[in-house]
Amino acid sequence: MTAHRVKGLTWELTEAGVVGVTISWADNNGIPRSRTVPVAALPQVAETGVGVTTLFAVFDSSDVITFAHEGLATPSGDVRLLPVLDGIVRLAGQPALAWAPGKIVTADGDPWPYDQRGVLARQVESLAAEGLTALVGYELEFAVYRDDPDHPDELVPALSGPAYSPHALVPIDGFVKDVLHDFAANGLELGQLHAEYGPAQVELSLAASDPLTAADRQLLARQTLRAAASRHGLRLSFAPLPALTAAGNGWHVHTSLWREGRNLLAGAAGSPGPEGAAYIAGLLRDLPAVAAVTAPSIGSLARLRPGYFAGAFAFWGVENREAPLRFVPGSALLGADHANVELKTSDASANPYLALAVLLAAGAAGVAEGLALPPAVQSDPGTWTADERGAQDIYGLPATPAEQEAALTGNPRIARVLGDDLLGAFLAVRRSDAAAAEGRPVDEILAGLRWRY
Known part of the structure; x- marks a missing residue:
């Protein structure tokens, strides 16, 4: 965006209040992080960014900084957070603020190897070099609870069923109305919204777009x-499993x-x-390593239980909701181009x-090699x-942090997508989480992650 256009955008935002x-941006735990700048500073920030510590790449899920990754082993270092102005939106639900996705560059403005958005941008470029493009759509499941400041650890469902019933949404009618309004105002195209299977659970779907836009949205x-x-x-809890008694939230x-x-x-x-x-x-082929990302x-490992539509075994199926890879074919009603594959x-x-970067890389490698399905x-x-599964070469996906790490480090295709630096930071964060969870009850661990995402 030109400097003239940035000044014009700043004026438009200011006039709008x-x-x-x-x-x-999101860190290596999927947790959103941010900086907020005065709107008048936007032209300068668009050019030079905002300073942030390099250590965001090694925050674990509880905000503990691990110095175990050699590349980021000291508190020294600064990088620049730049707004992606093509994605800027005035927030309907927070009208005094606008929102923009961010990318991180070095202090000199060069690509930073730990910038996750840059990893996906490179993968999109790699697809383009092979004459390929991708469309990506998300389904988001989340739990809705009453917010009681006097009892912050007590989970009081804001809706209680019946599953998929319009009756279930009546107690949160005002919230649903605002979601429908604010999503439209923020440029987020909704496919649908409904009460899901689990108590307190809601699901919505976002329309398909190019990969970078899908991740931003x-x-x-x-x-x-x-x-x-x-x-x-x-x-709201977006956590993979808010509690052992709760339904799992797949995105x-x-x-x-x-x-x-x-x-x-x-x-x-x-x-x-x-x-x-x-x-x-x-x-x-690459599902164990892909799933590790x-x-x-x-919380992910606690959610991935057989029989819960979470995808605990490596296989694919046509409209099979227990499959981690669910093929959704086109139809006479929807059209052939509706066909897609869902990763659960x-x-x-x-x-x-x-x-998205590792998912697309794995699939594109299959195309390049002409793999048989x-x-x-x-x-x-x-x-x-177990014998029946073995006969069809169906195996369980990684069920422990150690198995996840082995799957990721043992797959050069997926490791290469992340790059040595980012892979090292990602694994350091996973090890920090695993060490913190050692010996603790699962429900206690899940409670600590409940509101993080």
């Missing part, structure tokens, strides 16, 4: 939801891969096309930029014996 601009959706909830005395990712305007997943008779099948095969937290092993503790599984392997 905006006094500050919040620049947001996922962060903007969180900001929009929290502001609406606050106005109605509600508190499912729907992707489709395109070449020259053609959806490669749109095949005949409800099957993916040849290159679409190779895309799914690439995802399936898309569902990386202790994904949640709010994933950095959205890294999650095994037969779809249309039942729940969690009900099979």
Whole structure:
């Protein structure tokens, strides 16, 4: 954006009553971080950014700074946070503020290897070099509780069912109204919103867009939801599992891969096309390493239970909601280009930029290598014996932090997407989380993560 356009944007925001601009990014735990600057400073900030510590790359999920990663082993160092002005939005629910996604560069303005948004931007460029583009849509599940300052640890559901019923949403009617209004005003196109299966649980879907926009909008959706909830005395948990007695919250990712305007997943008779099948095969091959990024937290591991539609075993299926890779075919009603594949092993503790980068890299590698896709599984392997699963080469996804790390470090394709520096920081954060969880009751760990995302 030119300097003249930035000045014009600043004037427009000022005239609209905006006094500050919040620049947001997500850390290696999926937790949004931000800086807010006066709106009058926007032209300067757009050029030189805001100073932030390098150590945000090694914050763990509890805000403990780990110095275990050699590249960021001291408190010294500063980088610059730049607003991505093409994504700036005046917040309908916080009208004195505008919001923009952020990218981080070195003090000299060069690419910073720990900048997660830059990782996804490079992966999008890599797809383009192969003549490919992608569309990405999110489904966000979250729990809605009454906010009681006198009893902050008591979970009082703001809705209680029946599941998927319009009756369930009546107690939070004002919140729902504000969400529908604010999403539209903030440029977030909603597919639908409903009461989900679990007590207190709501789900909404965001329309598909290019990968960078999808990741930006996922962060903007969180900001929009929290502001609406606050106005109605509600508190939202985006955590993968708010408590052992709660329903798990998946932030499912729907992707489709395109070449020259053609959806490669749109095949005949409800099957993916040849290159679409190779895309799914690439995802399936790298799923353990991908899941270590898309569902990386202790809470993620607690959520990934067989029989909970969370995707605990590595397989794919056509419209099989127990499959971590659920192929959604096109139809005569929706059109062939509706075809996409849903990753269910994904949640709010994933950095959205890294999650999409490794997912797209895995799928694109499958296309480049022409991988063969095994037969779809249309039942729940969690009900099979271990021998039955073994006969079809179906295995459990990583179930411990150590297994996650082994899957990630043992997969050069996925490790290469992150790069040595960022991978080192990411693993240091995961180890810090694991060490903090050692010997603690699971419900205590989940309570500590409940409001983090």
